Amino acid sequence: MASISSVRGFKDILPGETPRWHHVEERARKVFSSFGVNEIRIPxxxxxxxxxxxxxxxxxxxxxxxxxxxxxxxxxLTLRPEATASVIRAYLEHHLYAEEPLSKLYTIGPMFRRERPQKGRFRQFHQINVEFLGQDDPRIDSELIFMLIHLLHTVGLTDLSLEINSLGCPECRPAFRKVLTSFLEDKANTLCEDCRRRLSANPLRIFDCKQKGCQEAITEAPCILDHICDECGRHFKEVQKNLNLLNTSFTINRKMVRGLDYYTRTAFEVTTNALGAQNAVTGGGRYDGLTKLLGGPDIPGIGFAIGVERLISLIPEEEAATLHPDVFLAALGSEARDFCYRLSNTLRLAGLKTEMDFSDKSLKSQMKRAHKLGCRFTLIIGEKEMKEKKAQLRNMEGGEQREISLASFSDLAACFKRLIQSPS
RNA sequence: GUGGGUGUAGCUCAGUUGGUAAGAGUGCCGGGUUGUGGCCCCGGAGGUCGAGGGUUCGAAUCCCUUCACUCACCCCA
Structure with a gap:
């Protein structure tokens, strides 16, 4: 029988990697709680x-x-390709907007997109999503971005660049779109096939194209920043002012447009050069029309999504500590093994990470196992020790060994706890 | 969906113009120490060479097909 493998683009997260996931998720939750962002779990x-x-x-x-x-x-039905739509749906369905003027929500979980996998891109991938719903004060935008940068620093990332832009609003974007379209129509013959199609569908997206001809056409093209309305312009200026106030450095990327239709005004991206072609660690923006689009009242919102796999691949090795057992019980003889079997599980109840080997292996091979696991101490109990109610306690770091009395299990647990807490 | 690269031991890889080369390192198991890890030494297990077909006296090696992985395009986290 041929063995069954996982589905293309769907990855197992193996025990060697989960400490890094925990690291990221724990730090994220902690940062969010400082900023008053509450978790919401959605289907x-x-x-x-x-x-x-x-x-x-x-x-x-x-x-x-x-x-x-x-x-x-x-x-x-659809396996969610992103979280924002679901969060908004839940927000509207449960009338959260009626409870508070500003809802700050986060959610962590898998998303599904049937793309061709490559470096930093999977069919099931994970995102940390944050949405601030209810207000459009530019201070909201800057605070969200400030928190995002703080989180990225907290998990150990350096060497990131934050780019921001404004995409305008339904008042000013259609006009710009016309200007851009008529400009690009003259250059249509230099555009790639895809971009010629975008010309009518979504001309803004041509800014994203990496083809040479399109890039050249775009360099002289009008910029949305020069065409946004006064209100959007003021908003964007305020966002920048507040970011400076919070000591958050950024660059304005006049060509940044985002791929999803719902974005308005503030858009941002954090990129790194360590990720190959998929260089966006996180991206987001304001989406003031979305609640209405989904059938609710008109409520402004802004949010971001962090790609967890991409983030984790950037975390320095030392940030992800592995867990070593505190003590290994090496037993010789069936009587000692029974004793250690009980003892190991008693020590575990007392909170000590304890391991032993059930097979009838030589002491040497049990010692090797203890070493491989990185145990700090090994307790050696053989037939002799059982008779004398004593055991050999070996410190695996230095190798020094002493005899301890096999008193009650609770005494042993207390003894180990003292040992573990003492500096090596 | 489109293009390039790669598939040999659990892992990382070597295999000379097709001709006793199915190999190394590492990991695993055991021994050198009748009850003591790390360093060293010795031994062992483990592979239908991704799969199917073809050429040939003979294929890991050449040809075709297919699958998987990977990188890039598109797009995005």
């Missing part, structure tokens, strides 16, 4: 309609990357 499956409306019918995600299927009830 992985939603009605397909939610993403079609929320993300945009014409986006690549909706057009060709969603895992969608027909449920037995005759309804189309």
């Amino acid at each position: 992985i499956l939603e009605k397909t309609e939610l993403f079609k409306r929320g993300i945009g019918e014409a986006t690549d995600i909706v057009e060709k990357e969603m895992y969608t299927f027909l449920d037995r009830g005759g309804e189309y």
Whole structure:
């Protein structure tokens, strides 16, 4: 029988990697609690309609990357390709906007997009999502970005660059779009095939294209920053002022546009050069029209998504500590093994990380095992020790060994706790 | 969806113009110490050379097909 492998683009997170995941998630939760951001847990499956409306019918995600299927009830369901639409859905469905003027929410979990996998891109990947809903004060934007940068520093990242831009609003973007389209139409023959298609579908996206001809066409193209309305311009200036106030350095990337339809005004991205072609660790922006689009009242919002796999691949090795057992019990003879079997599980109840070997192996091989596991102490109990109610306690770091009395289990647990806490 | 690269031991890889080369290192198990880890030495287990077909007296090696992995494009976290 051929063995079954995992689904393409779906990765196992192995025991050697989970400490890094814990590290990231724990730090994130701690930072969020300082900033008053509360966790919300949302389903992985939603009605397909939610993403079609929320993300945009014409986006690549909706057009060709969603895992969608027909449920037995005759309804189309989709494995979520992103979290924001779901969070907004929950926010509206449970009327959270009626409870507080500002809801600060985070969620951590898997997303699904059926893309071709490559470095830093998977079909199931994980995101840390944060959404601030209820207000459009530019101080909200800057605080969210400030928190994001703080979080990235906290998990150990350096050498990041923050880029921001403003994408305008429904008042000013359509006008800019016309200006841009008419400018690019003259250069259509220098654009790549994809961008010629974008010309009518979503001309802003041409800014993202890496093709030479398109890049050249874009360098002289009008910038959205020069065409946003006064209100958007003031908002963007305030965001910058506040970032400076919070000592958060940034660069303005006049060509940054984001791929999802719902973004308005502030857009931002954090990139690194250590990730290959998929260099965005995190990205986000304001989406003031989204709640209305999803059938709710008109409530402004802003959020970001961190790619956890990409983030973890950037964490320095030493940040992810591995867990070594405190003590290994090496038993010789069946009587000693029974004794150690009871003792090991008693010590564990007392909170000591304890290991032993059940097979009838030589002391030498048990010692090797203890060493391999990185145990700090080994307690050696053989037939002789059982008779004399004593045991050999060996410190695996220095190798010194002494005899201790096999008193009650609780005494032993207390003894080990003292030893473990003492500096080596 | 499109292109490039790679598939040999658990892992990292070597295999000379097709001709006793199925190999190394590492890891695993055991021994050198009848009850003591690390360093060293010795031994052992482990592979239908991704799969299928073809050429040939003979294929890990050449050809075709297929699958997987990987990188890049598209797009995004």
